[in-house]
Amino acid sequence: MTTTTPIDYVHGYSAHETRRLGDQADTLAQLLHADTAYPAGSEVLEVGCGVGAQTVHLVEASPEAHFTAVDVSAASLAQARARVTALFPQAHVTWHQANLFELPFADAEFDHIFVCFVLEHLAAPRQALSALRRVLRPGGTLTVIEGDHGSTFFHPHSPYAHAAIDCLIQLQAAPGANALIGRELHPLIAGAGYDDVTVRPRTVNTDRSRPTLVDGFTRNTFIAMIESVRKEALAAGLITPSDWDRGIADLHRTAADDGTFHYTFFKAVAVNPQSP
Numbered sequence: 001m002t003t004t005t006p007i008d009y010v011h012g013y014s015a016h017e018t019r020r021l022g023d024q025a026d027t028l029a030q031l032l033h034a035d036t037a038y039p040a041g042s043e044v045l046e047v048g049c050g051v052g053a054q055t056v057h058l059v060e061a062s063p064e065a066h067f068t069a070v071d072v073s074a075a076s077l078a079q080a081r082a083r084v085t086a087l088f089p090q091a092h093v094t095w096h097q098a099n100l101f102e103l104p105f106a107d108a109e110f111d112h113i114f115v116c117f118v119l120e121h122l123a124a125p126r127q128a129l130s131a132l133r134r135v136l137r138p139g140g141t142l143t144v145i146e147g148d149h150g151s152t153f154f155h156p157h158s159p160y161a162h163a164a165i166d167c168l169i170q171l172q173a174a175p176g177a178n179a180l181i182g183r184e185l186h187p188l189i190a191g192a193g194y195d196d197v198t199v200r201p202r203t204v205n206t207d208r209s210r211p212t213l214v215d216g217f218t219r220n221t222f223i224a225m226i227e228s229v230r231k232e233a234l235a236a237g238l239i240t241p242s243d244w245d246r247g248i249a250d251l252h253r254t255a256a257d258d259g260t261f262h263y264t265f266f267k268a269v270a271v272n273p274q275s276p
Contacts, residue, residue, distance in 0.1 A: 027216030031202050032116070032145055032265065033238045034121045040064030042111040045135065048072075048118035049098050052080025058114060059084060066092045069109070101131050108137040113229055116145040119188070123176030129192035136272040142194060144268040145202075148182030150265035152222075154254040161254070164226055164247030167233035174236075182266035194270035202265040208257045218261045245263045 006025050036058070038044050041063045049055050049069035059067060071077050074097050081095050098104055100118075102217065115193040119125040129142070149169050154161070181188070187200045208212040227248060231240055239247070254261045 001097075015079055026053075027213065027221060028204070028265075031204065032267065035055045036061060036114070036143060038062040038065040039114055040162055041066065041170075043106070043109065043113060044068070044112045045070065045110040045132075046114045047132065048115060048121075049080050050076050050117075052083040054114075054116045055080055055084050055093065056087050059088050059093065063088070063091070066094075068094050068096065068105075070098050070100065070103065070137060072097065076199045089196050090144075100128055100145070103131070103135055105135045107134055108140075109135050110140060111137055112143070114143045117147065119144065119185075120172065120179055120181045121177050125178070125181065126188050126192050129189055129194070133193060133272050138272055138274045140272045142268075142270045142272065143187070144185060144189065144270075145265060146182045146185060147179075147263070149179040151182065152250075152262065154261045156250070156253060158247065158250035158253070160243055160247035161250040162247075163239055164244055164251065165238075167238045167244070168226055168229050169230055170238055171229055171236065182264065185266050185268045189268055189270050193273065195273045197264055197268060197270040199268040202267050204263045204265070205260065206255070206264045207260045214255050214261075218255045219252070221259070222263060223248070223255070226251065 009152075033054075038058075039062075042062075044058070044062070044065050044067050046055055046058060046067060046069045049071045050073075052069070055067070055069055058065075069077070069080060071080065077095050077097055078162060081093075084091055084093055096104065114131055115132075119128065122128050132142065149165055152162075152165060169179045178184070186197055189197045189199075204213065204217055206218045208214070230244060230248075233244060253259055
């Protein structure tokens with residue numbers, strides 16, 4: 001497989017996954033997007049828009065910006081268009097099916113680029129970031145958001161729950177992707193040639209005092225994500241059925257009234273260097 005060949009999306013394209021992505025984006029909108037807004041008339045490229053779960057929040061925060069949303073999946077793009085149009089019929093969004101390594105845009109066409117939960121699914125994230133510089137004007141900004149599945153800790157502690165999470169990490173790693181990429185954002189982005197790179201953690205801590213987060217993130221986003229790879233984890237021999245079932249049960253235990261769950265996202269902002 002060449003470095004520019006897309007890796008199959010480990011979570012699949014089911015209706016369940018579409019709902020999970022929506023739950024995730026809506027639950028985390030304030031945490032991840034509160035400080036992201038683009039000026040009126042600016043040209044913004046969203047790479048890997050998927051089903052539009054993040055796109056709706058970008059449009060809501062910057063209604064006068066002009067967005068171009070790109071994804072490799074035609075089916076996901078159709079869902080994204082329907083989602084955004086239903087909520088914001090006057091939104092300035094154009095849609096393109098394309099591989100991010102082969103973007104059909106002119107040099108320096110965009111003022112800003114937004115990338116969310118994409119790099120973890122790539123075998124060559126640094127090369128992808130370098131490729132994006134071509135279509136970003138000098139002085140334009142790059143925003144990247146990624147998770148890190150190794151950042152989880154919870155109560156009650158359970159080695160079985162950690163083993164279930166590690167199954168997803170291993171499944172993503174097998175074809176060359178990286179579920180631990182959040183911790184690597186600064187060196188990745190700087191190594192791709194961007195200036196003024198800043199990375200800040202965005203932590204989610206759920207307990208009974210935050211019932212919306214318990215449902216929206218712990219249950220409907222994170223645990224649902226782990227549960228979705230049961231078949232693949234067992235087929236790969238990464239875990240026994242009994243240990244998997246205990247791990248999932250223990251993850252659900254963290255969402256009980258006396259449980260807690262913690263996860264860290266990382267948000268980076270950088271600048272494309274001015275031409276010499």
